[in-house]
Amino acid sequence: MLGYVTLGTNDLARSAAFYDALAREIGAGRTMESEKFIAWGAPNMASVFLIKPADGKAATVGNGVMAAFVAKDPAQVDRLYEVAMSLGGKDEGPPGDRGGGFYAAYFRDLDGNKLNAFCHG
Numbered sequence: 001m002l003g004y005v006t007l008g009t010n011d012l013a014r015s016a017a018f019y020d021a022l023a024r025e026i027g028a029g030r031t032m033e034s035e036k037f038i039a040w041g042a043p044n045m046a047s048v049f050l051i052k053p054a055d056g057k058a059a060t061v062g063n064g065v066m067a068a069f070v071a072k073d074p075a076q077v078d079r080l081y082e083v084a085m086s087l088g089g090k091d092e093g094p095p096g097d098r099g100g101g102f103y104a105a106y107f108r109d110l111d112g113n114k115l116n117a118f119c120h121g
Contacts, residue, residue: 004039004047005067007113008059012038015050015110018087023048025080026069045070061112068116074103080117081105089115 009015016038023029028042036054041047048067053059071077078095084107085091092106092114104118 002046004041004049006049006051007067007109007111008053009050009111010052010059011110012036012050012052018084018089018110019048019050021083021087022069022080025076025083026071059111061108061114066106066114066116068118071117071119073119073121077103077105077117077119081107084109084115 012035019038019040020030023040026042026045028040028045030038031041031047032039037049037051039047039049069080071080074095081095088110090108090112092108093104095103095105095117098104101121102118103120104116106114106116108114
């Protein structure tokens with residue numbers, strides 16, 4: 001249903017390495033970039049835009065806002081979580097079954113944006 005999600009950053013270059021690694025694991029890559037933003041995606045996949053806020057103010061985290069990455073299986077959820085942790089991400093809930101066949105891990109990026117990797121089945 002979603003076409004893309006935009007997340008704010010205060011250090012585009014530093015955060016780009018974090019998202020480059022997550023995108024590689026999912027099989028996605030950079031699709032657009034400028035001095036103010038970078039977008040990652042792949043065919044039939046919603047895109048993630050990492051952007052410096054247009055108003056010039058500091059990027060802040062939205063309380064209750066989260067972007068989720070679709071993983072192909074629990075092993076990929078585990079790998080995405082480990083990639084995030086190894087690059088300085090913060091744990092918000094390690095990989096595990098959340099009930100009803102929903103397997104997920106929760107973490108924050110380098111700017112504090114809440115992310116999730118999940119699969120069903």
